Amino acid sequence: MSTSQLIELAGIITRETEKLDRFLKQSGSAQPSFDVDGPTNFPKMSDEMKSARDEVVRATRELGDLVAGPTENIRWMAWDHNNSLSLHAIYHYKIAQSFPIHETATFAQIAEKVDLDEINVRRFLRHAMTNRIFKEVEPGVVAHTAASRVLAEDQMINDWVGFCVEDIWPAASRVVDAINLNPSASEPSQAGFCVANNTIDVEPMFVTFGKSPKRAKRMGGAMTSLTGGEGYEVSYLVNNYDWSRINASSGTVVDIGGSHGFVCIDLAEKYKKMKFIVQDLPKTVQSAPKLEGDLGERIKFQVHDFHTQQPVKGADVYLYRWILHNQSDRYSINMLRQLIPALKKGARVVINDHCLPEPGTESLWDEKIIRSMDLVMLTLLNARERSEGEFEDLFKAASEGLSGGFRFLGAKRPEGCRMSIIEAVWEGEDFGGIES
Numbered sequence: 001m002s003t004s005q006l007i008e009l010a011g012i013i014t015r016e017t018e019k020l021d022r023f024l025k026q027s028g029s030a031q032p033s034f035d036v037d038g039p040t041n042f043p044k045m046s047d048e049m050k051s052a053r054d055e056v057v058r059a060t061r062e063l064g065d066l067v068a069g070p071t072e073n074i075r076w077m078a079w080d081h082n083n084s085l086s087l088h089a090i091y092h093y094k095i096a097q098s099f100p101i102h103e104t105a106t107f108a109q110i111a112e113k114v115d116l117d118e119i120n121v122r123r124f125l126r127h128a129m130t131n132r133i134f135k136e137v138e139p140g141v142v143a144h145t146a147a148s149r150v151l152a153e154d155q156m157i158n159d160w161v162g163f164c165v166e167d168i169w170p171a172a173s174r175v176v177d178a179i180n181l182n183p184s185a186s187e188p189s190q191a192g193f194c195v196a197n198n199t200i201d202v203e204p205m206f207v208t209f210g211k212s213p214k215r216a217k218r219m220g221g222a223m224t225s226l227t228g229g230e231g232y233e234v235s236y237l238v239n240n241y242d243w244s245r246i247n248a249s250s251g252t253v254v255d256i257g258g259s260h261g262f263v264c265i266d267l268a269e270k271y272k273k274m275k276f277i278v279q280d281l282p283k284t285v286q287s288a289p290k291l292e293g294d295l296g297e298r299i300k301f302q303v304h305d306f307h308t309q310q311p312v313k314g315a316d317v318y319l320y321r322w323i324l325h326n327q328s329d330r331y332s333i334n335m336l337r338q339l340i341p342a343l344k345k346g347a348r349v350v351i352n353d354h355c356l357p358e359p360g361t362e363s364l365w366d367e368k369i370i371r372s373m374d375l376v377m378l379t380l381l382n383a384r385e386r387s388e389g390e391f392e393d394l395f396k397a398a399s400e401g402l403s404g405g406f407r408f409l410g411a412k413r414p415e416g417c418r419m420s421i422i423e424a425v426w427e428g429e430d431f432g433g434i435e436s
């Protein structure tokens with residue numbers, strides 16, 4: 001009798017889990033645990049161990065889904081929002097912070113502390129406990145777990161949860177309405193977020209957040225929590241692009257939407273001859289820290305709206321990091337066109353963003369994260385993540401009607417990195433002029 005898929009998956013789980021277990025023991029690392037004192041993250045590990053861990057996650061999910069069957073899976077998947085609901089209540093009422101992590105509290109004590117009816121405290125927490133957030137150590141008595149401890153102690157995870165449950169979730173529930181109203185889904189002020197916030201055709205999310213320091217700060221923390229994780233380090237961009245070629249000719253990089261210039265600072269520390277212009281909106285440029293000495297000499301800040309014509313002519317690289325995924329195709333194409341009057345022949349446009357994989361080329365879990373990111377961009381801004389082919393299409397559209405134009409050079413994802421480096425070269429007319 002041939003081995004069934006179930007047994008095959010179970011075999012993978014056993015084999016790969018044994019590898020992980022050996023690694024944890026040999027490295028003297030703590031065993032994973034749901035206990036309040038359990039580790040909050042898996043320890044750093046080699047690529048081989050990372051792939052063992054990925055296999056355990058993939059195979060256990062696949063096995064679980066197979067034995068549950070499609071009807072059950074769909075039935076309960078459609079209830080996923082209840083996870084957001086109990087998490088929202090915990091976030092909103094600061095329940096994780098309501099009693100010390102090594103102590104217990106009754107539902108009644110928590111209710112009094114957070115000023116919420118006991119029946120509601122009980123039902124939110126008993127639901128969250130099914131996700132191992134808190135546990136009931138004896139009837140009516142609650143203790144922390146590793147997960148509730150993270151909520152109690154990690155401000156950035158709290159920001160992430162708050163942004164997801166209070167900003168993204170209500171907006172996601174209005175995306176279909178937003179598309180029905182405006183099927184092209186290309187205007188940032190017509191996104192699901194705007195329907196949910198009564199700002200449709202009034203203003204995009206960033207303007208709404210600009211009026212609410214609390215929401216803006218929370219989104220900042222949420223982004224730091226996401227992009228501060230493994231696979232998002234600036235070092236991947238610094239170490240996986242041929243900057244030495246630009247450095248050799250003391251070339252210039254324009255970092256468009258470059259915030260406070262931290263990418264350019266890292267590049268400038270490694271490449272001593274390169275020069276940089278960091279462009280951003282007035283408020284961001286004004287609040288950028290003053291750079292001293294050599295860094296101050298080589299890194300300049302400039303106010304520039306990237307929807308308007310590029311003022312720095314003849315630079316070697318125009319860099320967009322975490323920029324184009326905030327824009328629909330219509331706006332992205334316009335932004336690339338706005339570069340053209342500044343471009344010299346051979347100038348490079350470098351994009352550092354997610355690049356959607358071909359379907360089925362990554363684990364379902366990794367694919368789900370990146371495809372969810374694409375849905376979130378739609379939800380908040382009518383923007384999108386793109387595949388390599390879709391990036392190429394942007395450059396083709398920006399070159400339309402021009403002789404030469406952009407030649408797409410491709411996308412590459414450095415090993416271990418979640419983002420890709422996407423590049424095109426300008427082969428149209430030389431508009432470089434004098435570098436400003």
Ligand SMILES: C[S@@+](CC[C@H](N)C(=O)[O-])C[C@H]1O[C@@H](n2cnc3c(N)ncnc32)[C@H](O)[C@@H]1O
Binds near residue numbers: 256257258306323
């Ligand atoms: C997601 S952040 C990316 C920052 C940085 N490039 C990085 O790698 O983290 C987007 C940046 O674009 C800037 N920005 C937004 N709209 C802009 C505009 N119209 N013109 C120039 N910069 C803009 C924001 O102020 C912010 O610094």
